[in-house]
Amino acid sequence: MNIDDALKDAMAIEGAIGVAVADYESGMSLGLLGGGQQLDLEIAAAANTEVVRAKIRALAALSIDDVIEDILITLGTQYHLIRPLTRSNGSLFLYLALDRSRANLALARHSLKRIEAALDV
Numbered sequence: 001m002n003i004d005d006a007l008k009d010a011m012a013i014e015g016a017i018g019v020a021v022a023d024y025e026s027g028m029s030l031g032l033l034g035g036g037q038q039l040d041l042e043i044a045a046a047a048n049t050e051v052v053r054a055k056i057r058a059l060a061a062l063s064i065d066d067v068i069e070d071i072l073i074t075l076g077t078q079y080h081l082i083r084p085l086t087r088s089n090g091s092l093f094l095y096l097a098l099d100r101s102r103a104n105l106a107l108a109r110h111s112l113k114r115i116e117a118a119l120d121v
Contacts, residue, residue, distance in 0.1 A: 001118040007033040010096055013111045015103030017078065018096075020045035021121075024052040024084075025091040030121075035097075045095050048082055052093055070109060079105055083112045085119065092121060 001009070003021050010019035011033050018034030022045040035041035055068055073080040079098040094116060098108055 001115070001120060003031040003119070003121065006094070006115050006119045007031050009115050010094065010112065013096065013098070013103070013108050015079075015098040015100070015108070016096060017099055018044070020095045021085075021119075022046070022049060022093060022095060023091050024049040024056075024093055030092065039097050041095075041097075044080075044097065048080070048093075048095050052082060052084065070112065072105075075100070077101070079103055079108070081108060081112060083116055085116055085121065087116065087119070090121075094119075 007019050010016060016034060018039050018041045020032045020041050021030045023030065027046045027049045029042060029045045032041045051071060055071060067086055068084050071082040077100050079100055081096045083094040085092040085094065094112055096112060
């Protein structure tokens with residue numbers, strides 16, 4: 001699956017507001033879909049690179065030898081899921097914003113895991 005197909009699949013997740021594939025080292029987005037007035041995906045993806053970097057630094061500081069499966073940010077009206085792409089052997093991550101009133105968090109996490117497994121970058 002290429003990035004465009006992955007973005008389309010992620011936007012099909014119930015409650016999806018927007019999705020991005022970004023590089024946490026450069027802060028650049030490789031692809032975006034959705035967003036709009038509710039969410040500026042370009043800014044959100046770039047800002048979330050700092051979240052991923054901070055968590056990686058925290059794991060190193062704590063000497064935790066493990067990988068990040070996903071990071072969840074819960075807002076009053078939204079869920080934000082960040083899933084590093086471990087298969088890419090790089091610094092890419094999937095970022096998905098969900099409308100909390102319409103989303104099923106467990107299914108969204110499962111869907112992102114499936115998308116990550118099929119994504120070829």
